[in-house]
Amino acid sequence: MYSQWFRVDRESQKLDWSDLMNTSDKQEFTITAYTENHVGLLHRITIIFTKRKINIESLTTSESETEGIHRFTIAVTETLDQVIKVVKQIEKQVEVLKADYYTKKEVVQQELALYKISTKSLTNGLEIERIVREHNARFLTIEEHFVVIEKSGFRRETKALFDELKPYGINEFVRSGRIAVSRQRDGIGKDVEKLLAEAEA
Amino acid sequence: MGTVETIEQSTKQKPKTTKRMTGAEAIVQILLQENVDMAFGYPGGAIMPVYDALYDHQDSIHHVLSRHEQGAIHMAQGYARANGKVGVCLATSGPGATNLITGIADAQIDSTPLVCITGQVPSSLLGSDAFQECDVLGISMPVTKWNFQITKAEEIPQALAKAFYLARSGRPGPVVIDITKDAQFEEFDFAYEPCTSLRSYKPKPKLDMSKVAEAAELINNAERPYVLFGQGVILANAEKEFKQFIEKTGIPSAWTIMGLSALETDHPLNVGMLGMHGNYGPNLLTNECDVLIAVGMRFDDRVTGNLDKYAKQAKVIHLEIDPAEIDKNVPADVPVLGDAKESLTELNKLVKPNSHEEWLQRFRDCDQEEWDKVIDEELHPKSDVLSMGEVIRHINDVTGGDHILVTDVGQHQMVACRYTKFTQSKSNITSGGLGTMGFGLPAGIGAALGAPDRTVVAVVGDGGLQMTIQELATIYQTKAKVKVLLLNNEFLGMVRQWQQLFFEKRYSSTELINPDFQQLAKGFYIPTAKVTERENLKGAIEEFINYDGSYFLEVMVGKENNVFPMVPSGSGVAEIRLE
Numbered sequence: 126m127y128s129q130w131f132r133v134d135r136e137s138q139k140l141d142w143s144d145l146m147n148t149s150d151k152q153e154f155t156i157t158a159y160t161e162n163h164v165g166l167l168h169r170i171t172i173i174f175t176k177r178k179i180n181i182e183s184l185t186t187s188e189s190e191t192e193g194i195h196r197f198t199i200a201v202t203e204t205l206d207q208v209i210k211v212v213k214q215i216e217k218q219v220e221v222l223k224a225d226y227y228t229k230k231e232v233v234q235q236e237l238a239l240y241k242i243s244t245k246s247l248t249n250g251l252e253i254e255r256i257v258r259e260h261n262a263r264f265l266t267i268e269e270h271f272v273v274i275e276k277s278g279f280r281r282e283t284k285a286l287f288d289e290l291k292p293y294g295i296n297e298f299v300r301s302g303r304i305a306v307s308r309q310r311d312g313i314g315k316d317v318e319k320l321l322a323e324a325e326a
Numbered sequence: 327m328g329t330v331e332t333i334e335q336s337t338k339q340k341p342k343t344t345k346r347m348t349g350a351e352a353i354v355q356i357l358l359q360e361n362v363d364m365a366f367g368y369p370g371g372a373i374m375p376v377y378d379a380l381y382d383h384q385d386s387i388h389h390v391l392s393r394h395e396q397g398a399i400h401m402a403q404g405y406a407r408a409n410g411k412v413g414v415c416l417a418t419s420g421p422g423a424t425n426l427i428t429g430i431a432d433a434q435i436d437s438t439p440l441v442c443i444t445g446q447v448p449s450s451l452l453g454s455d456a457f458q459e460c461d462v463l464g465i466s467m468p469v470t471k472w473n474f475q476i477t478k479a480e481e482i483p484q485a486l487a488k489a490f491y492l493a494r495s496g497r498p499g500p501v502v503i504d505i506t507k508d509a510q511f512e513e514f515d516f517a518y519e520p521c522t523s524l525r526s527y528k529p530k531p532k533l534d535m536s537k538v539a540e541a542a543e544l545i546n547n548a549e550r551p552y553v554l555f556g557q558g559v560i561l562a563n564a565e566k567e568f569k570q571f572i573e574k575t576g577i578p579s580a581w582t583i584m585g586l587s588a589l590e591t592d593h594p595l596n597v598g599m600l601g602m603h604g605n606y607g608p609n610l611l612t613n614e615c616d617v618l619i620a621v622g623m624r625f626d627d628r629v630t631g632n633l634d635k636y637a638k639q640a641k642v643i644h645l646e647i648d649p650a651e652i653d654k655n656v657p658a659d660v661p662v663l664g665d666a667k668e669s670l671t672e673l674n675k676l677v678k679p680n681s682h683e684e685w686l687q688r689f690r691d692c693d694q695e696e697w698d699k700v701i702d703e704e705l706h707p708k709s710d711v712l713s714m715g716e717v718i719r720h721i722n723d724v725t726g727g728d729h730i731l732v733t734d735v736g737q738h739q740m741v742a743c744r745y746t747k748f749t750q751s752k753s754n755i756t757s758g759g760l761g762t763m764g765f766g767l768p769a770g771i772g773a774a775l776g777a778p779d780r781t782v783v784a785v786v787g788d789g790g791l792q793m794t795i796q797e798l799a800t801i802y803q804t805k806a807k808v809k810v811l812l813l814n815n816e817f818l819g820m821v822r823q824w825q826q827l828f829f830e831k832r833y834s835s836t837e838l839i840n841p842d843f844q845q846l847a848k849g850f851y852i853p854t855a856k857v858t859e860r861e862n863l864k865g866a867i868e869e870f871i872n873y874d875g876s877y878f879l880e881v882m883v884g885k886e887n888n889v890f891p892m893v894p895s896g897s898g899v900a901e902i903r904l905e
Contacts, residue, residue: 160526161526164475165463165464165467165473165474165475168464168467169467172467172468176468209653210650210653210654213649213650213652213654214650216649216650217648217649217650219471219472219492219524219526219527220472220526220527221526222525222526320525320526321525324523324525
């Protein structure tokens with residue numbers, strides 16, 4: 126758990142760089158940033174990735190738990206070294222209050238997928254109903270010509286449902302970006318609240 | 327990110343009594359309140375209301391009309407670097423704004439405070455590919471500290487207050503404010519309050535005293551400590567504290583090109599220049615020190631060479647204002663985050679008086695070797711061909727080292743920075759990070775206007791000069807007393823040197839068949855002279871420096887001279903070559 130090491134006390138703990146430099150393997154990270162809600166900030170943040178030729182696998186923005194503060198959730202597969210540098214560059218942006226990163230094990234994460242199939246394939250037996258039940262998915266809507274199935278879960282779970290439905294014909298498929306909350310008791314949201322309180326004072 | 331909120335939310339500002347005026351007039355009022363007495367720019371359709379408002383304030387804001395927007399922004403850079411104020415630059419939409427980009431990128435990488443105000447097509451036309459429309463916000467975002475587009479006059483006070491605050495605070499940088507033409511015309515109730523803080527922005531990290539103590543402990547126990555200093559010392563106005571620090575600890579100190587002039591050249595602990603064309607000892611001994619103390623610098627690749635062979639034996643202490651610079655290139659054992667002035671003040675209380683005579687002697691020995699193999703010949707050439715170094719030596723002799731040196735980019739830049747003598751800070755203005763050819767002449771004009779009491783010598787090569795040569799007209803129009811020294815080798819010298827050393831002398835597109843620079847200077851009504859023989863050099867330079875006003879001096883130097891020492895690209899600092 127390198128990131129535990131490097132992240133939790135990035136400023137006060139001694140970093141073991143010899144280990145870090147050997148961590149050249151890419152792995153899945155979730156980057157979170159708490160920001161002002163301003164036009165152009167999305168571009169400013171994605172530039173940081175473009176400049177280093179890092180592919181953003183998904184990016185979601187939404188409100189956060191604090192009123193008026195937005196939250197970016199960015200999924201990347203990168204080396205720890207690069208991720209740390211990117212997070213520092215994100216936090217350096219004037220309108221970013223706080224940024225941090227997490228390994229797969231440090232977050233509870235979810236994605237949402239929608240599958241559109243023809244109503245006809247549903248009426249050709251009970252197979253689809255069984256598949257939907259077994260995958261803990263649900264019918265979002267049933268229309269005359271099509272039905273929409275909704276499934277939330279990990280990438281592999283939404284993928285598994287996709288694979289099973291595929292033989293029956295999927296007319297449209299879409300999956301949302303990753304959303305994630307940290308497993309720490311107080312995520313960086315607490316730091317943000319503190320920052321805001323200081324600014325208020 | 328659908329909703330657009332005003333920037334009020336993130337600033338704490340209480341408006342005062344208001345006065346009704348147009349957006350354009352408000353912009354000028356804000357410039358006055360921010361103590362702007364000079365702005366550099368070029369008018370055009372979308373910025374005309376602002377220029378019209380400036381017309382009524384010519385006594386208080388001197389607008390310098392360049393001949394190209396790139397010239398204007400380099401002037402603003404030179405102005406800011408020479409006198410420490412925010413440089414202000416104005417341009418119109420579309421090509422006016424895009425012509426600023428090179429200078430903005432230069433200011434971003436060299437941390438120069440700028441506020442650039444660009445006109446934009448009326449808000450009703452945004453996105454319609456209107457005449458001279460360009461996405462200035464998008465195009466400038468990667469190279470600005472912050473940028474903002476104003477579409478309503480009421481946004482002007484807070485956006486510009488933020489712009490000036492962000493440009494000058496913390497690690498300085500360029501800010502772009504893009505203002506639609508309708509917002510410039512629109513009338514509104516104006517009130518202004520400068521910005522002093524933003525909730526999402528921390529200009530200076532809070533100094534961690536435990537890190538200061540850790541750093542002091544390392545320094546006190548070091549046998550061969552070594553200081554590297556950069557522009558952070560100058561930007562924090564920490565020259566005095568820095569000198570106290572090295573004098574108390576007796577640590578040899580070397581400079582990056584951006585840190586040059588923060589410590590006077592003749593100081594016994596100033597051991598010289600770092601990097602690719604830096605001095606021999608400072609590079610070689612980087613890999614022999616036991617504690618490396620970096621102050622306000624960012625370990626650029628031109629300073630470090632191959633990182634795998636850089637100071638691996640040393641404990642690294644990094645004094646730096648920008649957290650993103652810590653561990654970016656060279657891992658820091660002890661990061662000391664904070665403003666250099668504050669960090670050094672605290673550090674000075676904890677370090678013990680010391681001297682490192684034996685260690686310092688190593689630098690002097692290296693100096694001697696470099697003198698014998700490189701410097702002596704460069705400053706006192708035995709051949710008939712004039713060298714760049716001897717020209718710089720004569721400049722030093724005449725000014726005594728109290729002039730401001732402005733350089734372009736290339737061989738002349740390295741030679742001028744290596745051999746110019748400095749007696750005071752903020753005296754070296756060069757394009758360090760971006761390496762922008764064409765920077766020297768306009769930056770020299772800006773410096774001369776920003777520091778009118780100082781002698782400003784802009785040293786340029788024949789390549790770079792021709793990239794912004796039109797600004798000679800700005801010299802004539804503004805009467806800026808900049809001394810332009812052209813070191814003419816009829817080559818793109820630095821590229822030619824690389825072709826000679828690394829591309830088997832295949833001089834692909836580096837020889838310049840030049841115009842008659844004497845006729846050109848005359849055409850721009852600037853007093854001019856040309857030196858081709860050594861016997862005329864001294865007298866010509868005396869005339870050049872002592873003339874009351876701008877002067878253009880061209881010196882024909884060796885066509886195929888090289889700059890040494892050199893750390894070849896990809897090599898470690900200890901693999902520095904003297905020949």
